Amino acid sequence: MALTQSTNPEFPYSLTISLPLPTNRLASCALRALEVDDELSPFVRRSFTLETPSVEAPSEPQEKKQKQDPEESKTVLKITYIATTNRMLRVSVNGFMESLGVVLGVMAELDIDVLKVEMEG
Template sequence: MAPESNNHEFPYSLTISLPLPTNRLASSALRTLEVDSELSPFVRRTLSLESPTSEAPSEPKEKKQKQDHDESKSVLKTTYYATTNRMLRVAVNGFMESLGVILGVMAELDVDVLKAEMEG
């Protein structure tokens, strides 16, 4: 939560990268979170999906190359910008609460998550 020197209006920022098992789950989380915009004019948030920075070494190279670019995006990246440390903390706390609910619903109801638990 250190100040960024390049943005004087919103000098405080925090980036959270959340890896999820599949692109479908990451996309669902993104769409769910996008619905609620930040209420405070002192806070800005960006949401995006990204590919994991390191590939799983156990996957064959051919499978990695064939994988669709969008399908590889399974990391939900959220960046918050705020005018003060306090505003940043309050916004991120609310985000974490929402994220907890979303992940809880996925764990309870999502077919892929249940399938992975049964196989693992």
């Protein structure tokens, strides 16, 4: 997580959360599940993006990385919050973390890819 000063004077407080997930499919699924709930407060805004990890996993062979679809390499869910006050930012992020916990819990219980990664790791 990174807390920074926003460049928007109306929303001076910001927080960026980068959540690495095992696959693009899981990251996309988490994004779709989380973005359906609108921010309740007009004093907080959030955005979602999928990104490629800044540090590549050393476990993958180089030829596999080169053949991989650029979209498939986007396995980091990035959530950016901006808010009018630090309190509004904290309250919104706390609510988001509860929702994130539910989504990740469901993935761990029901998704074959997650179970496979846990068994290998």
